[in-house]
Amino acid sequence: xxxxxxxxxxxxxxxxxxxxxxxxxxxxxxxxxxxxxxxxxxxxxxxxxxxxxxxxxxxxxxxxxxxxxxxxxxxxxxxxxxxxxxxxxxxxxxxxxxxxxxxxxxxxxxxxxxxxxxxxxxxxxxxxxxxxxxxxxxxxxxxxxxxxxxxxxxxxxxxxxxxxxxxxxxxxxxxxxxxxxxxxxxxxxxxxxxxxxxxxxxxxxxxxxxxxxxxxxxxxxxxxxxxxxxxxxxxxxxxxxxxxxxxxxxxxxxxxxxxxxxxxxxxxxxxxxxxxxxxxxxxxxxxxxxxxxxxxxxxxxxxxxxxxxxxxxxxxxxxxxxxxxxxxxxxxxxxxxxxxxxxxxxxxxxxxxxxxxx
Numbered sequence: 622x623x624x625x626x627x628x629x630x631x632x633x634x635x636x637x638x639x640x641x642x643x644x645x646x647x648x649x650x651x652x653x654x655x656x657x658x659x660x661x662x663x664x665x666x667x668x669x670x671x672x673x674x675x676x677x678x679x680x681x682x683x684x685x686x687x688x689x690x691x692x693x694x695x696x697x698x699x700x701x702x703x704x705x706x707x708x709x710x711x712x713x714x715x716x717x718x719x720x721x722x723x724x725x726x727x728x729x730x731x732x733x734x735x736x737x738x739x740x741x742x743x744x745x746x747x748x749x750x751x752x753x754x755x756x757x758x759x760x761x762x763x764x765x766x767x768x769x770x771x772x773x774x775x776x777x778x779x780x781x782x783x784x785x786x787x788x789x790x791x792x793x794x795x796x797x798x799x800x801x802x803x804x805x806x807x808x809x810x811x812x813x814x815x816x817x818x819x820x821x822x823x824x825x826x827x828x829x830x831x832x833x834x835x836x837x838x839x840x841x842x843x844x845x846x847x848x849x850x851x852x853x854x855x856x857x858x859x860x861x862x863x864x865x866x867x868x869x870x871x872x873x874x875x876x877x878x879x880x881x882x883x884x885x886x887x888x889x890x891x892x893x894x895x896x897x898x899x900x901x902x903x904x905x906x907x908x909x910x911x912x913x914x915x916x917x918x919x920x921x922x923x924x925x926x927x928x929x930x931x932x933x934x935x936x937x938x939x940x941x942x943x944x945x946x947x948x949x950x951x952x953x954x955x956x957x958x959x960x961x962x963x964x965x966x967x968x969x970x971x972x973x974x975x976x977x978x979x
Contacts, residue, residue: 653702659739660774665701666708667729670694670716687720712737739775746771746779753779754791760807766792786811797821800829817845817869836869863890879905 657665673694678685691713695705715736719728733740734750741750744762746769753762753769762769763781771777783792786799787809795801795811800822802812814822817837818830827844837845850857850871851864858864858873863883865872876883879898880891888898894905 649699652700655701656704657701658774658776659737660733660741662701662704662708663733663737663739664729665698666695666705666712667732669698669705670709671728687717691716741771741773741775743773744769746774746777748775750775751779754781763792764809765807766809766811786813800824815845817847834869877905879907 656662670690673690674685677690677693691709694709695702698705712732715732716728719726719731729740730742734742741747744753745751746753753772755762755764762772763783764787766787767781767783769777769779769781771779781790781792783789786796788794788796793809795809797820798814798818799811800814801809802825803810812825815825815827815830817827817833819832819834821831822829823831827846830839830845833839833845836848836850838848839845847866847868849866851866857871861876861880861882862873863876863885865874874886877886877888877891879888879895880893881895882892883890884892888905889903891905894900897907898905899908
């Protein structure tokens, strides 16, 4: 039976491993076959070529073998590897031409922008590489708060795609829920309103709110501050539940099973004990647990009594030994009771400990 079980588990683990390996290979193949836009594809090929040149140059003894570089340019790059290899076949002659020149111009600029015309300089877009819009001269693309559609490529329409918190044709104003934390002739910074603000605000913090969200209330001194529903609303939670206040709201959690009504979590927060439980010095413990605690206390005192009886018996036979044993018993009882008091092992604590150990 044991051998069959082990064999079954081994087959299951082996099947799972084979399945995961097949899925991983499928994902890797999909990544290698992924298609990139023309500009991104060209830049990927240029990056792979230059990395291969560097790697080959460092390992070559008698000079750089450019044929070897071309042959291995895209090996092992992973994503879009097949497209990179297609680019290597198509554009090798262009790269050889650049290599034979003085190579003063960046290869990406020379090949992708000038020769193949699939990319534009940064801050330009479209077939003619038109400049991206600026609100005012020197403010940057889309007022420095966004990017233009097609930036750096031969596609797009040049419209502004604003960063989070900004809006407008030129990204020169703040959306609802944000306020102008800084503005001058060239720059604008939009910052999020305080969490309690409803829709809009005029500045930072709770005092900047124009109106408060539900669950918050406003005052002249503090602005929007949280309403403690647990105090403000009687009966916010159902029977045998207790209320927990949160920012802008509240939650109702079930009482411990030992409670019949409670003010918080745990058997020590009960208003009264549920059926089958009994108060043991402020903690609702199961009746059988309380009995165990009482039995433990009884056993402890019986042990002390036994030690004292043994000392008395020894005393009748050997006074000196009895004195030593008696002193040891006294120290033991004193230390035991001290530790008992320090760790608060009263009936309620022991009942609670027994309950938690279940």
